[in-house]
Each structure stands twice: as C-alpha cells, then as structure tokens.
Amino acid sequence: MIKVNIEKQIENQNFNYSIETDSRKIALFGPSGSGKTTFLKLLAGLNSPDNGHININGNIFFDNKKSIPIHKRKVGYLPQDYTLFPHMNVEKNILYGVKAQKISLNQERFNFLINKLKISNTLHRYPHEISGGERQRAAIARAFLINPTILLLDEPFSALDKSILDLVQELLEHANLPAILVTHDLNEAINFAEVIAISYNGKIIEYGKVDKILNNPQWMQTARILQIKNIWDYETAKKFLPFKSVDSSFDYVAIKEEDIFISSKGKIKCKILDIKKSRFSFIIKGLIMDNKNIFINIPHSVIKHYKIYNGALINIDFEMDSLMFLKDYEKIFS
Amino acid sequence: MKKYSVKLVTYLFFSFILLIIIFSFSNFSKKEFIILLKDKNFVRAIIFGLKTSLLATLLSAIFAIPAGFYLARNKRLFDKIIDSLFEIPIIIPPLIVGVLLLNFFNSQIIKSFYNFIFTVEGATIAQFLTSFPYTLKASKNSFELIPTIYEEIAMTLGASPLKSFIDTTFKLSINGIISGLILSWVRSFGEFGATLLVAGGIAGKTENLSIYIYKNMIEGEFNKGITASLVTIFLAVIIISLLKIFIIEKQ
Numbered sequence: 090m091i092k093v094n095i096e097k098q099i100e101n102q103n104f105n106y107s108i109e110t111d112s113r114k115i116a117l118f119g120p121s122g123s124g125k126t127t128f129l130k131l132l133a134g135l136n137s138p139d140n141g142h143i144n145i146n147g148n149i150f151f152d153n154k155k156s157i158p159i160h161k162r163k164v165g166y167l168p169q170d171y172t173l174f175p176h177m178n179v180e181k182n183i184l185y186g187v188k189a190q191k192i193s194l195n196q197e198r199f200n201f202l203i204n205k206l207k208i209s210n211t212l213h214r215y216p217h218e219i220s221g222g223e224r225q226r227a228a229i230a231r232a233f234l235i236n237p238t239i240l241l242l243d244e245p246f247s248a249l250d251k252s253i254l255d256l257v258q259e260l261l262e263h264a265n266l267p268a269i270l271v272t273h274d275l276n277e278a279i280n281f282a283e284v285i286a287i288s289y290n291g292k293i294i295e296y297g298k299v300d301k302i303l304n305n306p307q308w309m310q311t312a313r314i315l316q317i318k319n320i321w322d323y324e325t326a327k328k329f330l331p332f333k334s335v336d337s338s339f340d341y342v343a344i345k346e347e348d349i350f351i352s353s354k355g356k357i358k359c360k361i362l363d364i365k366k367s368r369f370s371f372i373i374k375g376l377i378m379d380n381k382n383i384f385i386n387i388p389h390s391v392i393k394h395y396k397i398y399n400g401a402l403i404n405i406d407f408e409m410d411s412l413m414f415l416k417d418y419e420k421i422f423s
Numbered sequence: 424m425k426k427y428s429v430k431l432v433t434y435l436f437f438s439f440i441l442l443i444i445i446f447s448f449s450n451f452s453k454k455e456f457i458i459l460l461k462d463k464n465f466v467r468a469i470i471f472g473l474k475t476s477l478l479a480t481l482l483s484a485i486f487a488i489p490a491g492f493y494l495a496r497n498k499r500l501f502d503k504i505i506d507s508l509f510e511i512p513i514i515i516p517p518l519i520v521g522v523l524l525l526n527f528f529n530s531q532i533i534k535s536f537y538n539f540i541f542t543v544e545g546a547t548i549a550q551f552l553t554s555f556p557y558t559l560k561a562s563k564n565s566f567e568l569i570p571t572i573y574e575e576i577a578m579t580l581g582a583s584p585l586k587s588f589i590d591t592t593f594k595l596s597i598n599g600i601i602s603g604l605i606l607s608w609v610r611s612f613g614e615f616g617a618t619l620l621v622a623g624g625i626a627g628k629t630e631n632l633s634i635y636i637y638k639n640m641i642e643g644e645f646n647k648g649i650t651a652s653l654v655t656i657f658l659a660v661i662i663i664s665l666l667k668i669f670i671i672e673k674q
Contacts, residue, residue: 133575133579134578134579135575135578135579158584159575159578159579159584160578160579160580160581160582160583160584160587161581162579163581164579165579166575166576166579168572168575168576172572172573172576174573174576174577174590174591175595176594176595185577185580185582185590186580186581186582189577189580189581189582189583189586189590190580190581190582231580232580235580235581
C-alpha cells in the first residue's frame with residue numbers, strides 16, 4: 090500500500106504529489122522536467138518534503154512529526170545510470186548494503202540474484218571492466234539484496250537492455266515487493282505497471298489503472314502526455330464531430346489515432362495530406378472540416394483494401410464511446 | 424610539427440633546470456659533505472623543518488580538507504568570496520604572511536594566551552598559513568569531480584551519511600587530496616620568509632633548512648650552503664618518489 094501526499098518548494102517551483110493505491114506496480118509517467126525524479130528522491134529521503142506524509146506498506150517514512158533518515162528507510166533505489174561505485178568490484182558493490190547495515194548475508198539469496206541476473210562471472214571485475222548491461226544487472230542485484238521495503242526505478246531501462254524490465258518484474262513478484270517506475274517511455278510504463286500516475290509540472294495530476302488512464306483520462310494535459318494527437322477544444326469539435334452534447338463543463342474532445350477507421354459509410358470526409366509508414370501501421374495526417382488536422386493510425390493489414398495516396402479523399406468514422414471528453418487542468422488548478 | 428615543437432620546449436626547459444642542479448655539483452665536495460653531516464645545527468634544522476612542516480600539513484588536513492569539501496558543495500556568492508580569499512596566501516609573498524602573523528602574535532590578547540613567537544608552534548602556524556591553499560584547492564577540485572549520486576546510493580543502501588561520504592566521495596577523491604597534502608608539505612618544508620619572521624631562525628632551535636642555508640650563504644659559507652641545498656633536493660626527490668610509488672600509484 091502506497092499513500093503519499095507531499096509538498097515541496099524548490100527554487101520557486103512548487104512540487105505537489107498525492108497518490109494512494111493498493112497496487113504494487115506503479116509507473117510515474119510524464120515528460121522530462123515534470124518532476125518525476127524529484128518525486129522518487131522525496132520518497133527515498135534524498136530530499137525532504139516541506140510537509141505531508143509518506144506511508145509505504147505501513148512504514149511511515151515522513152509525516153509532520155518525524156522523518157526517517159534515508160539510510161533507515163531501506164529503499165532500493167536504481168537511478169538512471171545505475172551508478173555502481175567505480176572503486177569497488179561488482180561483488181563489493183552488491184554486498185555494500187549488507188555490510189553498511191551490518192546484517193548477515195543471506196548467501197542463498199545472493200546466489201539466487203547473481204545467477205538470475207547472470208553476473209556470477211563478473212563478481213571480481215570493476216564496473217569499467219564490464220558491459221553496460223552487466224552494470225545494470227549488478228545494480229539491480231545490489232538494490233534487491235538489502236531486502237528493501239520498496240524499489241524505486243528512475244528510468245533505469247532507458248539506456249539499455251529492455252528485456253531486463255521483465256527480469257525485474259519477475260524478481261519483484263518473487264520478493265513480493267512494491268515498485269515505482271519513473272519513465273517517459275509509454276510502452277515501458279504500460280508493460281510494467283498496474284497503475285499509471287501522470288506527472289505534469291511537478292504534480293501528479295491523475296492516476297489509476299492502466300486501462301482507465303489510457304482510455305478515459307480526465308485531463309487534456311494527460312491526453313497530451315499520452316501522446317494523443319487528435320485533441321480539439323470542445324466547441325470546435327462540436328462543429329465537425331457527430332456527437333451529442335454531453336456536459337458543458339468539458340473543455341476538450343480527443344480521440345486516439347487508432348480508434349479512427351476508414352469506412353465508405355464514414356460520416357467524416359477527410360483529405361489525406363501525408364502518409365508515414367511505421368513497423369505495424371501507417372500514420373495518416375488528414376484534413377477535415379474547418380481546416381482541422383486529424384491523425385489516423387491504420388494497420389498494414391487493413392490499408393491494402395483502400396486506395397491511399399496524398400490528396401486522396403476518404404471517409405472516416407469512429408465509435409462514439411472512443412471519444413474522450415476532457416477538462417483543462419490548468420483552468421481549474423492554476 | 425606542433426608535436427615536435429612542444430617536445431623541444433619541454434626538453435629544453437627540463438635541461439635548463441637540470442643544468443642548474445648539475446652546475447651546483449661543481450662546488451660539492453665530499454669533505455664539505457662530511458662536515459655538514461657532523462654539524463648539529465644542520466641535523467637540527469632538518470628535524471625542525473620536518474617537525475613543523477608535518478604539523479603544518481596535519482593542520483591543513485584538519486582544516487583545509489573539510490573547507491575544500493564545503494566549498495565544492497556550496498556555490499553561493501559568499502562562499503565564492505571565501506574561496507577567492509583563501510587564495511591570498513598563494514598570491515602574496517610568504518614574508519607578508521609572516522609580517523601579519525608576527526603582528527597578530529605580538530598583540531596583547533594573543534600574548535596573554537600563549538607566546539607563539541620563536542616557537543615550534545609559531546613556525547607551524549606560519550607554514551600552515553602559507554601552504555594550506557594547496558590542500559584546499561586540490562581537495563575542492565577533487566570533491567567537485569565526484570557526483571553526489573554515489574553518496575546518495577550508499578545512503579539508500581543503509582550507510583549513515585558519514586559512512587557514505589567516506590566510502591564514496593572521500594575514497595574517490597583521495598588521490599587529489601594526497602597530492603594537495605604533498606604539495607602543502609613540500610611548501611611548508613621549504614618555507615622561508617614567514618617562518619623566519621615568526622620563529623626568528625635561532626640556530627639549532629627554530630631554523631629550518633631554508634633558513635640554515637640562507638644564513639650560511641650570507642655568512643660567506645657558499646660551499647656549505649650549496650651542499651646543504653643539494654642534500655635538501657636529494658631528500659625531497661627521494662621522499663616525493665616514495666610517496667608517489669606507495670600512495671598515489673597504489674590508489
């Protein structure tokens with residue numbers, strides 16, 4: 090169980106994070122500079138909140154009465170460049186936490202980790218003598234060996250081997266350990282998490298189950314962060330999208346590129362402006378009424394049934410329930 | 424072309440320094456060397472020089488390493504001003520440090536507490552003040568090169584803040600710190616102006632090798648002065664080489 094509600098002022102920027110979930114795998118997703126690393130550092134104790142509370146699995150790390158120092162929080166922290174100590178060999182790096190805490194080494198666990206992470210033949214080498222992937226795996230072993238209360242992953246997979254993410258998930262299951270992954274890679278967040286929290290301008294603006302956030306976000310800012318390209322303000326969208334007015338409190342309407350399809354009976358006419366090919370699909374940029382751009386994602390298997398070229402006129406359509414009605418976070422909270 | 428011209432300049436420069444040392448050997452005699460070794464004041468000057476310079480280096484370690492750490496981590500305007508002011512002893516002649524220190528030690532307040540003039544303590548402080556910037560600069564530069572993330576990781580793994588610092592930042596900076604301490608020590612060992620003014624250069628009591636050599640030279644004992652200088656160079660080269668081999672290379 091993770092229950093966090095903290096505030097921190099750093100150089101005129103106000104950070105405010107609030108999340109409460111029973112889920113064990115959380116991804117904090119957001120653009121660079123949105124305060125994701127700051128959040129992890131506040132949880133780890135590397136930075137102290139101005140006020141609020143941090144409760145991880147019943148362990149109160151911080152509240153208005155006390156703040157547990159970093160070295161007593163037992164947080165497994167994996168930073169972006171996985172930072173092994175350069176003057177210690179891999180074995181000393183992995184055992185550092187056990188020695189620092191003066192606890193006896195669980196040899197079975199140590200052997201399990203080094204075998205699982207395939208680093209048993211690197212133990213006597215120094216970080217500069219091993220590959221990036223091996224350094225990454227050694228840092229994971231080091232974080233897991235201290236039997237942490239939570240694992241904090243600060244984009245540790247952005248640099249290298251993506252398959253390590255699966256390995257980490259396996260180790261998390263095995264250790265029955267909660268984890269927070271900070272990332273700006275949406276696929277990574279979806280692959281890893283049960284719950285996604287959206288980081289925007291130093292705040293968690295919304296969080297929830299992965300499906301809920303992906304298909305039914307609350308804010309226009311979330312839709313932007315999720316890289317949804319078709320976002321129009323509500324009044325404009327009403328003119329060219331065939332939907333019934335729902336609630337006048339909404340500010341924007343959005344639809345995912347993959348939720349739009351080509352259909353001869355489609356209610357919206359679209360002129361193709363540009364076609365970009367990707368591995369599994371084509372991304373079509375089109376022009377609809379009112380000179381508005383629309384982006385459509387059509388799988389390779391479907392597109393062969395249509396004549397698609399720059400300048401072609403096509404009919405497009407979508408399911409009504411794939412429309413997302415959004416509010417402006419800034420308008421309400423600024 | 425550029426590579427060769429740089430090489431030529433380096434070799435010429437080195438040859439010039441070597442020439443000066445070799446030239447000194449023309450006045451070196453075995454007889455003079457034996458006389459020198461039998462001169463109690465010479466041996467005492469070495470001991471006094473070693474004692475005061477090592478104590479001054481110890482003071483540098485106690486004060487300049489923490490100050491270097493503080494200035495590496497704190498970059499506010501006031502800290503930058505302090506950083507610049509700490510360079511004053513390098514910029515001004517040591518003699519002026521001696522003048523200021525003598526004036527300070529001569530004040531009634533200090534005198535009522537302890538009389539530093541003509542003492543080992545006074546000479547130590549004089550040498551410390553002229554040599555600490557080398558330790559401070561080297562420590563600060565070394566600490567600046569080590570990212571704080573190592574300490575942070577060590578703390579998340581359960582090490583106390585002090586242990587985290589010693590195990591990571593300090594150990595990773597140790598080469599630079601030792602180089603700074605060696606420079607401070609060498610500077611203290613050869614210190615002249617400030618030590619002479621504060622400690623008075625009393626033969627056999629408060630004179631170090633530099634003062635001993637200077638006094639012999641002005642008394643016309645050229646050969647003795649040159650022989651003592653060569654012995655000093657020999658000692659310095661031996662000690663620095665040993666330190667480099669056993670401490671820096673090992674690191």
